[in-house]
Amino acid sequence: xxxxxxxxxxxxxxxxxxxxxxxxxxxxxxxxxxxxxxxxxxxxxxxxxxxxxxxxxxxxxxxxxxxxxxxxxxxxxxxxxxxxxxxxxxxxxxxxxxxxxxxxxxxxxxxxxx
Amino acid sequence: xxxxxxxxxxxxxxxxxxxxxxxxxxxxxxxxxxxxxxxxxxxxxxxxxxxxxxxxxxxxxxxxxxxxxxxxxxxxxxxxxxxxxxxxxxxxxxxxxxxxxxxxxxxxxxxxxxx
Numbered sequence: 309x310x311x312x313x314x315x316x317x318x319x320x321x322x323x324x325x326x327x328x329x330x331x332x333x334x335x336x337x338x339x340x341x342x343x344x345x346x347x348x349x350x351x352x353x354x355x356x357x358x359x360x361x362x363x364x365x366x367x368x369x370x371x372x373x374x375x376x377x378x379x380x381x382x383x384x385x386x387x388x389x390x391x392x393x394x395x396x397x398x399x400x401x402x403x404x405x406x407x408x409x410x411x412x413x414x415x416x417x418x419x420x421x422x
Numbered sequence: 423x424x425x426x427x428x429x430x431x432x433x434x435x436x437x438x439x440x441x442x443x444x445x446x447x448x449x450x451x452x453x454x455x456x457x458x459x460x461x462x463x464x465x466x467x468x469x470x471x472x473x474x475x476x477x478x479x480x481x482x483x484x485x486x487x488x489x490x491x492x493x494x495x496x497x498x499x500x501x502x503x504x505x506x507x508x509x510x511x512x513x514x515x516x517x518x519x520x521x522x523x524x525x526x527x528x529x530x531x532x533x534x535x536x537x
Binding site: 312339341348349350351352353356364399401403408409410411412413414415416 | 454456463464465466467468471511513515523524525526527528529530
């Protein structure tokens with residue numbers, strides 16, 4: 309399968325714990341995006357990378373959130389001291405160099421904070 | 423500020439009928455729009471896009487119409503099939519000069535196809 313993959317698919321954690329999600333983009337895509345989606349809503353942009361550089365972060369991305377893409381390939385999104393409001397689907401997408409808006413999404417990681 | 427929104431949250435159609443999903447936007451400077459399809463348990467899937475210098479663009483069984491005068495676009499699906507059942511989102515970049523790839527999504531319309 310050559311699509312975008314995300315791991316884990318589901319994560320249940322207690323409030324206050326740290327969680328980390330991984331995204332593996334399509335191999336030839338240089339751009340990688342993180343979005344958050346709550347039930348009944350469209351995805352909300354969090355941040356994006358061009359190769360290993362993080363070029364934009366949303367105001368939604370509080371200090372508890374950090375994303376990395378150390379080698380320009382896979383990316384991780386970490387949430388520290390999780391809160392119940394962090395419960396959502398976290399989507400990763402990638403796009404090719406010359407077609408930034410043709411984004412290919414992964415299946416998402418569903419986070420539930422209890 | 424710019425926003426992307428949808429008129430109808432749900433749409434139910436009979437298999438074989440045509441479906442029309444609508445989307446309104448407020449930023450008159452918007453120059454690019456995309457439709458995504460999201461099936462249950464999956465991430466959004468790119469369907470079709472349109473630039474503001476076009477009024478209409480056709481794909482396989484789908485057509486997107488853009489009316490810049492009233493800031494409205496629609497997605498038409500011909501001969502709707504059960505596999506078309508999903509939530510459909512319109513999306514746009516936040517500004518005409520945005521080059522980063524950030525997209526703003528509308529709320530979505532759930533399309534339900536009755537056999």
